[in-house]
Amino acid sequence: MAMTKPATRPANPRFSSGPCAKIPGFSLDMLNDAPLGRSHRASVGKSKLAAAIDGTREVLGVPDDYRIGIVPASDTGAVEMAMWSLLGERKATMVAWESFGAGWVTDCVKQLKIDADIVEADYGQLPDMAALDWDTDVVFTWNGTTSGVRMPNGDAIPADRAGLSICDATSAAFAQDLPWDKLDVVTFSWQKVLGGEAAHGILILSPRAVARLESYTPPWPLPKIFRLTKGGKLNEGIFEGATINTPSMLCVEDYLVALDWARSVGGLSGLKARADANARTVWDFCEDRDWIANLADDPATRSNTSVCLKFTDGRISDAEAFAKAVQKRLEAEGVALDVGAYRDAPAGLRIWCGGTVETADVEALMPWIEWAFHAELDAQAQAA
Ligand SMILES: Cc1ncc(COP(=O)(O)O)c(C=O)c1O
Numbered sequence: 001m002a003m004t005k006p007a008t009r010p011a012n013p014r015f016s017s018g019p020c021a022k023i024p025g026f027s028l029d030m031l032n033d034a035p036l037g038r039s040h041r042a043s044v045g046k047s048k049l050a051a052a053i054d055g056t057r058e059v060l061g062v063p064d065d066y067r068i069g070i071v072p073a074s075d076t077g078a079v080e081m082a083m084w085s086l087l088g089e090r091k092a093t094m095v096a097w098e099s100f101g102a103g104w105v106t107d108c109v110k111q112l113k114i115d116a117d118i119v120e121a122d123y124g125q126l127p128d129m130a131a132l133d134w135d136t137d138v139v140f141t142w143n144g145t146t147s148g149v150r151m152p153n154g155d156a157i158p159a160d161r162a163g164l165s166i167c168d169a170t171s172a173a174f175a176q177d178l179p180w181d182k183l184d185v186v187t188f189s190w191q192k193v194l195g196g197e198a199a200h201g202i203l204i205l206s207p208r209a210v211a212r213l214e215s216y217t218p219p220w221p222l223p224k225i226f227r228l229t230k231g232g233k234l235n236e237g238i239f240e241g242a243t244i245n246t247p248s249m250l251c252v253e254d255y256l257v258a259l260d261w262a263r264s265v266g267g268l269s270g271l272k273a274r275a276d277a278n279a280r281t282v283w284d285f286c287e288d289r290d291w292i293a294n295l296a297d298d299p300a301t302r303s304n305t306s307v308c309l310k311f312t313d314g315r316i317s318d319a320e321a322f323a324k325a326v327q328k329r330l331e332a333e334g335v336a337l338d339v340g341a342y343r344d345a346p347a348g349l350r351i352w353c354g355g356t357v358e359t360a361d362v363e364a365l366m367p368w369i370e371w372a373f374h375a376e377l378d379a380q381a382q383a384a
Pocket residue numbers: 017018073074075076077100101141143144145146168170171189191198199
């Protein structure tokens with residue numbers, strides 16, 4: 001049964017899970033105050049970098065005694081910097097429930113080659129985090145961007161842990177609560193929830209993480225780009241805006257503009273409410289239909305940013321080809337760009353719902369998914 005195309009299209013079809021949609025109303029003119037062609041060590045550059053650090057602390061509610069640094073190589077740079085600098089003092093526990101967490105397991109096992117337990121869960125599930133040995137250093141992802149499964153809260157992490165909790169929070173920061181007292185290292189990149197630019201990462205360290213840095217020297221060589229200490233002491237400059245190497249002041253300006261926008265929508269609680277409303281639109285759509293479902297098994301672990309969906313209709317013969325074809329139809333209609341499941345994840349759709357996406361656009365997209373699903377089923381039936 002052919003369906004007619006919905007009458008309304010999303011005003012902005014950008015639902016990519018990274019780089020994510022820019023802030024509503026974004027234009028390059030907004031970056032006119034970037035000190036281009038100036039040294040990042042000049043006072044104008046230093047004050048922009050300090051404002052980026054201070055704004056991060058303010059909007060995310062990072063405690064005063066946690067250090068915040070701007071580091072190279074996006075979230076990957078921040079996570080690997082932490083792993084290479086901190087791990088090896090004790091046993092590690094590497095936790096993965098999707099592709100990016102699995103990448104950190106590979107780092108630990110194949111590159112650092114340290115003693116580690118590996119705890120994994122399939123796409124759609126969260127491992128039993130309370131059962132982990134938190135006296136080891138635990139490396140995990142708060143929100144699995146490629147499975148749409150997130151930590152519901154920090155209850156599983158003991159306050160009196162002896163190890164460090166090292167958390168890749170790149171698709172959670174600015175959309176979900178991060179329990180700072182339970183987290184020793186938190187990383188994210190600008191290209192995610194605030195729709196910033198890639199290439200720069202943020203590394204946040206608890207006092208316990210700093211104590212580890214100052215009391216332990218890893219046995220492996222550390223490239224300059226990873227070095228957080230100088231003469232056995234924390235290089236405090238990094239956490240005041242004296243970056244290890246040259247940052248892009250255009251990206252810094254873009255982040256400052258995004259932080260201003262975040263304040264204008266009510267800060268973290270406003271951002272969370274926007275992501276929740278977006279994700280709820282998709283969840284409700286799925287709940288009313290028997291052919292599409294959230295990849296996350298437990299509703300408490302459903303992501304409000306990277307919402308991952310699977311097609312569950314028994315008439316679908318090739319899940320991979322079907323999902324790709326639906327995605328292509330959505331893209332060809334200009335209603336949703338980049339919504340295919342991640343290459344290593346189960347076939348389906350992934351719709352970014354972070355705060356820079358407008359709820360009206362998510363609402364407008366839903367009938368198009370219904371249309372594309374039926375159009376593709378018809379095409380499949382005709383080809384059979
Ligand atoms: C959970 C997670 N970790 C790490 C990364 C890598 O981020 P980047 O490319 O910014 O280094 C991503 C990117 O999507 C991610 O979702």
